[in-house]
Amino acid sequence: MSVVVQIPAPLRPQAQGxxxxxxxxxxxxxxxxxxxxxxVHPSLRDRVLDERGQVRPHVNVFxxxxxxxxxxxxxxxxxxxxxxxxxxxVSGGCxx
Amino acid sequence: MVxxxxxxxxxxxxxxxxxxxxxxxxxxxDRRRAQWERGGPHFPGHAVYALAYDDRxxxxxxxxxxxxxxxxxxxxxxxxxxxTWSAEAPGPRFPEETGATLTRVWQIRPGPVQxxxxxxxxxxxxxxxxxxxxxxxxxxxxxxxxxPHRAKWQPGGGGLCLxxxxxxxxRKETIHVAIxxxxxxxxxxxxxxxxxxxxxxxxxxxxxxHPEFGxxxxxxxxxxxxxxxxxxxNHWGLxxxxxxxETWRDIANGVPSDFGFAxxxxxxxxxxxxxxxxxxxxxxxxxxxxxxxxxxxxxxxSWQPLTKGLPQEGAFETVxxxxxxxxxxxxxxxxxxxxxxxxxxxxxxxxxxxxIAEGLPPILCVKTAVVLKAGRSARPARGARxxxxxxxxxxx
Numbered sequence: 454m455s456v457v458v459q460i461p462a463p464l465r466p467q468a469q470g471x472x473x474x475x476x477x478x479x480x481x482x483x484x485x486x487x488x489x490x491x492x493v494h495p496s497l498r499d500r501v502l503d504e505r506g507q508v509r510p511h512v513n514v515f516x517x518x519x520x521x522x523x524x525x526x527x528x529x530x531x532x533x534x535x536x537x538x539x540x541x542x543v544s545g546g547c548x549x
Numbered sequence: 550m551v552x553x554x555x556x557x558x559x560x561x562x563x564x565x566x567x568x569x570x571x572x573x574x575x576x577x578x579d580r581r582r583a584q585w586e587r588g589g590p591h592f593p594g595h596a597v598y599a600l601a602y603d604d605r606x607x608x609x610x611x612x613x614x615x616x617x618x619x620x621x622x623x624x625x626x627x628x629x630x631x632x633t634w635s636a637e638a639p640g641p642r643f644p645e646e647t648g649a650t651l652t653r654v655w656q657i658r659p660g661p662v663q664x665x666x667x668x669x670x671x672x673x674x675x676x677x678x679x680x681x682x683x684x685x686x687x688x689x690x691x692x693x694x695x696x697p698h699r700a701k702w703q704p705g706g707g708g709l710c711l712x713x714x715x716x717x718x719x720r721k722e723t724i725h726v727a728i729x730x731x732x733x734x735x736x737x738x739x740x741x742x743x744x745x746x747x748x749x750x751x752x753x754x755x756x757x758x759h760p761e762f763g764x765x766x767x768x769x770x771x772x773x774x775x776x777x778x779x780x781x782x783n784h785w786g787l788x789x790x791x792x793x794x795e796t797w798r799d800i801a802n803g804v805p806s807d808f809g810f811a812x813x814x815x816x817x818x819x820x821x822x823x824x825x826x827x828x829x830x831x832x833x834x835x836x837x838x839x840x841x842x843x844x845x846x847x848x849x850x851s852w853q854p855l856t857k858g859l860p861q862e863g864a865f866e867t868v869x870x871x872x873x874x875x876x877x878x879x880x881x882x883x884x885x886x887x888x889x890x891x892x893x894x895x896x897x898x899x900x901x902x903x904x905i906a907e908g909l910p911p912i913l914c915v916k917t918a919v920v921l922k923a924g925r926s927a928r929p930a931r932g933a934r935x936x937x938x939x940x941x942x943x944x945x
Contacts, residue, residue: 503650
């Protein structure tokens with residue numbers, strides 16, 4: 454039983470090249486899971502969250518198939534078998 | 550995965566560092582500056598508004614501020630000319646109590662040679678960050694951030710950015726910064742307090758053309774010999790100060806437009822400054838479809854077009870505020886990049902030009918360096934070896 458966070462390719466250098474990180478402990482929310490993730494890979498934090506601790510506007514976070522924007526944000530509850538995916542939003546591409 | 554080409558940099562080489570909307574490029578040449586080799590893109594897909602080279606205390610450190618629309622802005626450095634980059638330097642970060650979030654870094658500025666561990670960053674929203682440990686850690690300049698004018702500063706077209714940082718070469722407590730749209734601010738106590746320094750600079754886009762603040766300053770450069778002499782390209786208007794920004798006078802004498810963004814001072818010829826005029830703040834392209842750099846050699850009393858080698862027909866180009874730079878060679882090289890991705894170079898102070906790259910992404914900034922042998926340190930910054938002021942040498 455463990456929570457897995459999938460790391461998108463652009464952020465893998467900040468996660469020692471890993472595609473996914475299996476978290477220790479029993480986080481109860483996405484926010485707690487992220488805190489555990491930052492503890493292992495601290496430089497990921499500022500790429501996913503801004504200084505106010507909010508998920509950056511062009512970053513999507515899913516628990517399974519559900520966006521956390523529809524499920525309570527970082528306070529969204531999780532189970533101990535879930536997969537959290539960090540995915541760049543299509544809205545954030547470079548200006549052409 | 551985007552392939553990034555590497556350049557092999559040798560002692561004595563000249564580097565031209567180019568930031569674009571989609572990454573950074575590094576051009577190198579030997580001192581003759583006849584043949585250029587291109588490296589990059591570094592940080593593909595990231596907008597690179599700020600680049601800098603720090604060669605103080607024997608360093609050979611290249612700084613970059615890539616900004617991703619997804620992942621935000623960061624600071625990175627390389628000590629092997631882009632072959633490898635730091636994982637992620639701990640860059641500027643707004644303290645939580647400010648409620649602000651970093652949009653991007655617009656400027657990275659090493660401090661004077663006499664302060665080899667000091668670096669500055671200019672950021673959006675308009676703020677100054679300072680490092681006193683060579684970039685290991687950064688702190689927000691609270692004196693400027695808490696300035697009572699801040700609430701009424703307005704963003705320009707590019708955002709509310711602090712884009713210019715001019716540490717005084719000999720008075721370490723004195724720094725000028727420029728903000729769009731706020732104006733020029735000056736500290737004389739190392740950043741604890743700031744006051745405006747743009748008296749005489751018009752804001753003709755406001756009901757009161759001489760407001761206390763709100764001037765849309767696009768770029769400010771310092772004269773190579775007289776530190777209190779500076780030149781300013783405004784959102785309409787060209788200016789010079791001889792008293793450290795206390796007063797400015799109009800020097801738009803003989804230019805096709807006093808609107809523009811880019812400005813650069815000659816690295817060692819006093820009173821010599823370069824601009825690229827643009828036609829109106831509505832069109833923002835080179836007037837008459839002619840790509841012309843203008844140079845003054847008398848502190849703005851007159852300006853002459855430099856056109857040899859530059860397209861003079863159908864060239865509706867835009868050169869942004871940080872996309873014009875000089876190198877420090879004895880016979881100074883000049884470089885500028887366009888939003889259409891062309892990079893032009895002159896190795897004779899602007900007398901003749903040629904394109905050394907085309908087809909780059911839109912160019913945001915151009916910076917230069919002359920690579921010293923490892924372990925050797927930069928000479929004092931311009932102005933630090935100032936010649937005695939010859940008053941009345943130039944009059945606008």
